[in-house]
Amino acid sequence: MPGELIDPDIRSARTLPAKYYTDEFEFQKILSAFKGWQFATHISDFKNNTIIPLDHIESINGESIVLIKEEEVKALSNVCTHRGMRLALEPCNRKKLHCTYHGRTFNLDGKLCHMPEFEQVTNFPSTSDDLPKYLLENWNGMYFVSQTEKETLPWNLLEKRLRFLEIESLVHDPLRDRDHPVNANWMLYVDNYLEGFHIPYVHPELNQSLDYSGYITEVFDGGVLQIGKAVEGDMKFDLPPEHPDYGEDIAAYYLWLFPNMMFNFYPWGMSLNIVIPISLSESRIIYRGYVKDPTLGEKGAGSILDIVEHQDQWIIELVQRGIQSSVYERGRYSPTREQGVHHFHRIISHHLEDKK
Ligand code: FES
Ligand SMILES: [Fe+2]
Structure with a gap:
C-alpha cells in the first residue's frame, strides 16, 4: 500500500x-x-493459591481481574458489583469471594451469594449483580486473558x-x-x-x-x-x-x-x-x-x-x-x-x- x-x-x-x-x-x-491478550499466570502458580488477582494486568490497562481455579479456571472481574471495591486483594484459597467494604459475597463462579441489608431492594439480585467474565486461554499451562474479542493467539x-x-x-x-x-x-x-x-x-x-x-x-x-x-x-x-x-x-x-x-x-x-x-x-x-x-x-x-x-x-x-x-x-x-x-x-x- x-x-x-x-x-x-x-x-x-x-x-x-x-x-x-x-x-x-x-x-x-x-x-x-x-x-x-495479556499473560495472566502459569499453572504452577495455582499450587498454593486457587484465587489469584492479576495485579500486573491492572497496572497495564487498569482492569482488575481475578483468576479462579476450581475444576476449571475462570477469569472474573475483581470488582464488587455494589460500589466498586476490589474483591481479592491478594492470592488466597478462600471458598467465596468476599467484599471487605459492606460484606457482599460471591460464589467462585461469580454468582452473587449474599448481601446484607438488601432485603427491601426490588429486582435483586439480578444477573448484573454477578461478576462479569473475561476471555481466557490456556496454552501449555500458560493462561492469557483478554478484554476484546479480536484476534486469537498464534x-x-x-x-x-x-x-x-x-x-x-x-x-x-x-x-x-x-x-x-x-x-x-x-x-x-x-x-x-x-x-x-x-x-x-x-x-x-x-x-x-x-x-x-x-x-x-x-x-x-x-x-x-x-x-x-x-x-x-x-x-x-x-x-x-x-x-x-x-x-x-x-x-x-x-x-x-x-x-x-x-x-x-x-x-x-x-x-x-x-x-x-x-x-x-x-x-x-x-x-x-x-x-x-x-x-x-x-x-x-x-x-x-x-x-x-x-x-x-x-x-x-x-x-x-x-x-x-x-x-x-x-x-x-x-x-x-x-x-x-x-x-x-x-x-x-x-x-x-x-x-x-
Ligand atoms: S462495595 Fe462491595 S459490598 Fe459495598
Ligand atoms: Fe539486549
Missing part, C-alpha cells in the same frame, strides 16, 4: 518516527493495544517448535523474579528485544555463548520468534528427532507476543518479561522465572540474565534521551538483522491506522 507509515519492503523502509515515542497523544492511542504456529518444552511442567521460582523501573518508552524496550544486532556490541558476555552468525528471526501475525544458536560446547536444547530444528545447536528461543510479552526459553526453563507502560518515558519490567531443571541455570545463554538486562536498560535509557533530539526523526533497518523491529513497527502502524 503506497504511503504506508512503515514500508513493507524492509530494504526501502524507514523506522517508526520519533514522535511515536515522544508524543503523549500517540502514546495514549497506542495504549489501547493493551486491552487484548499458538498453532508455535506448537511444533515449542511443544517439546513441556511448559506446563515448569515451576515458578520466585527467587528469579525481578521488577525494574526503566526510564524509557515501552516501545524502546520492545525494539531492543526484537533484534540480536546489538548483541556483539552491548552484550560481550552473552556474545560468548551465542553463535551470532546463526541467529534467526522469524516473524508471524502478532509476534516474532528469535532463535539463538549455541557456540560449540555450550549449553543447548536436547531436541526430539521430529523437531523442526533437530540437528541444530539451539541455546534459546526468544518469543515476543504483541504488544508487551516476552517468553525466553532456555534448557533450564523459561524467563518471562512483561513490559508495563507507566508514562510516555517510563516503563516497568516484570520478570518471572519458571524452572525445569534448576541445575542447568548457571550455564549457557540463559545464565547471565541480570547482566544482560542491565546492559539493555542502560542502552534503552540512552536512546530515550537521544530520540528527544530536534534533528533525529527516523532511521533505516538492517534487512538481515532487524526484521523483528520492522515487523513490530508495521504492527504498531496498523494499530494506529485502525484507531483513526
Whole structure:
C-alpha cells in the first residue's frame, strides 16, 4: 500500500518516527493495544493459591481481574458489583469471594451469594449483580486473558517448535523474579528485544555463548520468534528427532507476543518479561522465572540474565534521551538483522491506522 507509515519492503523502509515515542497523544492511542491478550499466570502458580488477582494486568490497562481455579479456571472481574471495591486483594484459597467494604459475597463462579441489608431492594439480585467474565486461554499451562474479542493467539504456529518444552511442567521460582523501573518508552524496550544486532556490541558476555552468525528471526501475525544458536560446547536444547530444528545447536528461543510479552526459553526453563507502560518515558519490567531443571541455570545463554538486562536498560535509557533530539526523526533497518523491529513497527502502524 503506497504511503504506508512503515514500508513493507524492509530494504526501502524507514523506522517508526520519533514522535511515536515522544508524543503523549500517540502514546495514549497506542495504549489501547493493551486491552487484548495479556499473560495472566502459569499453572504452577495455582499450587498454593486457587484465587489469584492479576495485579500486573491492572497496572497495564487498569482492569482488575481475578483468576479462579476450581475444576476449571475462570477469569472474573475483581470488582464488587455494589460500589466498586476490589474483591481479592491478594492470592488466597478462600471458598467465596468476599467484599471487605459492606460484606457482599460471591460464589467462585461469580454468582452473587449474599448481601446484607438488601432485603427491601426490588429486582435483586439480578444477573448484573454477578461478576462479569473475561476471555481466557490456556496454552501449555500458560493462561492469557483478554478484554476484546479480536484476534486469537498464534499458538498453532508455535506448537511444533515449542511443544517439546513441556511448559506446563515448569515451576515458578520466585527467587528469579525481578521488577525494574526503566526510564524509557515501552516501545524502546520492545525494539531492543526484537533484534540480536546489538548483541556483539552491548552484550560481550552473552556474545560468548551465542553463535551470532546463526541467529534467526522469524516473524508471524502478532509476534516474532528469535532463535539463538549455541557456540560449540555450550549449553543447548536436547531436541526430539521430529523437531523442526533437530540437528541444530539451539541455546534459546526468544518469543515476543504483541504488544508487551516476552517468553525466553532456555534448557533450564523459561524467563518471562512483561513490559508495563507507566508514562510516555517510563516503563516497568516484570520478570518471572519458571524452572525445569534448576541445575542447568548457571550455564549457557540463559545464565547471565541480570547482566544482560542491565546492559539493555542502560542502552534503552540512552536512546530515550537521544530520540528527544530536534534533528533525529527516523532511521533505516538492517534487512538481515532487524526484521523483528520492522515487523513490530508495521504492527504498531496498523494499530494506529485502525484507531483513526
Ligand atoms: S462495595 Fe462491595 S459490598 Fe459495598
Ligand atoms: Fe539486549
